[in-house]
Amino acid sequence: DAGITQSPRHKVTETGTPVTLRCHQTENHRYMYWYRQDPGHGLRLIHYSYGVKDTDKGEVSDGYSVSRSKTEDFLLTLESATSSQTSVYFCAISVNPTSGNTIYFGEGSWLTVV
Amino acid sequence: DAKTTQPTSMDCAEGRAANLPCNHSTISGNEYVYWYRQIHSQGPQYIIHGLKNNETNEMASLIITEDRKSSTLILPHATLRDTAVYYCIVRGDIIQGAQKLVFGQGTRLTINP
Numbered sequence: 001d002a003g004i005t006q007s008p009r010h011k012v013t014e015t016g017t018p019v020t021l022r023c024h025q026t027e028n029h030r031y032m033y034w035y036r037q038d039p040g041h042g043l044r045l046i047h048y049s050y051g052v053k054d055t056d057k058g059e060v061s062d063g064y065s066v067s068r069s070k071t072e073d074f075l076l077t078l079e080s081a082t083s084s085q086t087s088v089y090f091c092a093i094s095v096n097p098t099s100g101n102t103i104y105f106g107e108g109s110w111l112t113v114v
Numbered sequence: 115d116a117k118t119t120q121p122t123s124m125d126c127a128e129g130r131a132a133n134l135p136c137n138h139s140t141i142s143g144n145e146y147v148y149w150y151r152q153i154h155s156q157g158p159q160y161i162i163h164g165l166k167n168n169e170t171n172e173m174a175s176l177i178i179t180e181d182r183k184s185s186t187l188i189l190p191h192a193t194l195r196d197t198a199v200y201y202c203i204v205r206g207d208i209i210q211g212a213q214k215l216v217f218g219q220g221t222r223l224t225i226n227p
Contacts, residue, residue: 031212031213033212033214042218042220043158043215043217044217045214045215048214049212050212090158092157094213101146101205105157105158107156107157
């Protein structure tokens with residue numbers, strides 16, 4: 001599992017409230033990612049990080065922000081949650097990014113916005 | 115990114131080899147082929163990847179055609195626990211060293227007793 005821990009694993013929140021999901025890794029990997037998965041859309045990249053304080057947008061970044069103040073933690077924040085952000089969120093890390101890159105995923109965080 | 119085409123679903127008998135095909139006719143010379151699987155309600159699991167040569171690990175074998183336009187993932191002795199959605203992915207963009215994988219819809223493999 002590449003030492004990835006996501007928290008919380010399940011959360012129900014109300015529309016308009018802020019939500020932060022945490023991804024924690026124990027193996028000092030440089031690259032970290034947040035994906036969301038929805039029926040009919042598969043896995044889509046939200047944001048990624050290539051180092052401490054270095055982040056960039058993926059294909060579905062609207063409504064999300066991220067922060068990485070230390071190597072081991074990558075936080076995904078929904079500033080004002082909407083029902084369209086009800087989804088399963090997966091954190092991932094990549095190993096050996098310069099050749100034959102391998103990405104490992106966490107177990108997911110189920111978020112329901114009511 | 116090179117586009118991949120996989121069958122929507124496949125069935126295989128337990129104990130037999132499961133062969134999952136993938137077409138990636140627009141693959142570039144330096145793009146790797148990756149296979150992941152996702153068992154219901156779990157995170158995607160890395161299986162194997164390759165560039166040109168066939169690869170084998172403890173989970174599966176990957177056969178890539180000489181022209182690299184297609185590949186086959188082989189699970190040599192399928193078990194019920196191999197029932198999952200299998201994704202064939204050609205490496206996407208690398209920006210600042212970060213790998214951006216693009217997942218398609220995958221193949222839903224069902225292993226039957």
